[in-house]
Amino acid sequence: MGFVEPNNALLDLWLDRAENQTDKGWSGQQRADARARVQKMGLPNRRDEYWKYTRPDRLTEAAVPTAELLSSEDQEIFSGFEQIKIVFVDGVFSPELSDALDGHDVSIELLSQTRTQEGHWASDIFGQLEAAGQSPVERPLAALNTALAEDGVLVHAKGATSKPVHLIYLRQNQSCDVMLHHVVKVDSGASLSFLESGAVGARSNLVLETDIEAAGSFHHVRIQGRDHQRLASTHQFARLRQESTFKSFTLTANGALTRNECVIELLGDDGIAHVAGACVGDGDFVHDDTVFVTHDAVGCESRQVFKKVLRNGATGVFQGKILVKQDAQKTDGYQISQSLLLDEDSQFLAKPELEIYADDVACSHGSTSGAVDEDALFYLRSRGVPKALATDMLTLSFLAEAVDEIDDAELINSVVEWLEGWLERRRT
């Protein structure tokens, strides 16, 4: 075993970065608690059970990394939609580029602007879902985020919201670390569509905590930016009450390292939680989805659908778990993770897990890894479609099951177009 830097020395370097730790305000206690949590856990290291496949080093190193800015003429994704734009440049909120935060049928505030206030609705959620999500599997990077993040949005949907809230992450500086912590609350019967796009920073650590009350509905679509060397860690924590719905889809292209964790707790009967991801990686690319869905109520449905296209030595990782507690009867759990390996240098590492304590459940899971279907490829070519184009069509076909998890036809179209662009740029 090689030399592993003592975690606490490294952690201290991180914790020393915080400026306002003396702040009290509504989130002061949560930050202090999170600081204590992460100090107890230490930063992740590669001996940790859920960091076996993906080395955490580049996410925890103290030195601020550099990632070249992607020069691209692309139109911004989702630009054609009615939306409320909230723009962060290198993790700093930009009032000039953003729409006004007020005047909408959804309440939007900034963590940074409310911090000194003494009470806030978000205090029941901020750091709380993250703390609950530390067991049974520790997620130190999320606790670190709670302790240190200076900004993020606090979004409160009180009814049906007419426009999606779109967080746009732009980059200006080649070298920077970004931490943002978002909190979303969807009231009983309310609904919200929440979009995120962009590369965030050279390295980023994002946390999104979502609390959905009875019969509330949350729809999330996220496009992680294409900058090649960027490093990203994200955590989503969601808590679902009775008959509520959570649907989240993430598209990732490029990026040297991406770790997306998703922790969902179904706490009310008849809830629905779908989490899906599609990623395309070419070359220097490690992409890790680590998902934990807990069924703790009767009659809930959960789906995990993850598809990874890997080429030129790209690596995909999937660690997905469905935990069905003893009283969670009539659970319907589904999990699929698949990779399309476009050459022999690429690899997919999967760890699907089911842990079931209730007796009346229907759970299924599957994981596969394979090359392009030769029969389908021949069929397309026999109709005159050149091999490279046919391969791309089959790549899109492979990703379709995940992309179709998006609950909106227009959003699906823009995601497919975006994927087509990515494939086209690589077509020889």
Added chain:
Amino acid sequence: MLEIKNLHVSLEEEDKQILKGVDLKVEAGKVHAIMGPNGSGKSTLSYVLSGKAGYQVTEGSVTLRGEEVLDLEPEERAAAGLFLAFQYPVEIPGVGNMTFLRTALNSQRKMRGEEEMSAAEFLRVVREKAKSLKIDADMLKRPVNVGFSGGEKKRNEILQMALLEPKMCILDETDSGLDVDAMKLVARGVNALRDENRGFLVITHYQRLLDHIAPDVVHIMADGKIVKTGGPELALEVETNGYSDILAEVA
């Protein structure tokens, strides 16, 4: 149109010879039929002609309108005018039938140095051709062959053929799995494409398709070779007596 000379084919994976010297010449404007018992090599011939991987040509040659075919990639063969209606059309989830058809058509046009067909023109042409094959809008929208019945799949093959307007059409067991009505529909589609510039090779196990697509020449294939060639009456002979008599006769 299509000239096959002394074609010998083995499997790439195992040392097994499947075609053992096939000679065949399909002239423009003619319909040739190949009949033969299961396992005689009919599908293999159609695959080798269209360029499927896994087969090795050990001897012989194939030309399409004078051009050597066996050196070409499958997509180049398609652009050169070769079309195979598959015995088992492949399902491709996530690729819309329309997208597939348009991509195929425009890829071929591009390879031939022709102008691509506009979206509007394409839509008009597809709708018209789909209608005569009783292919509805829903089938055009759905992913390629996914959830199609056997008959729908075969009709979709004929639609592709009608749209791509190939010079040489090979149909592999297009009648299998079809009821009489569906078979008539398919036959009508094929007959509509018959003209003096186009050749057909209709592969079938049974005679019944040939009641609807009248062949000019009928070949009997057995054990990787054409063992007998004749007129339409040969198909009727197979129908009444089965293959055993013919095979005994040529043995």
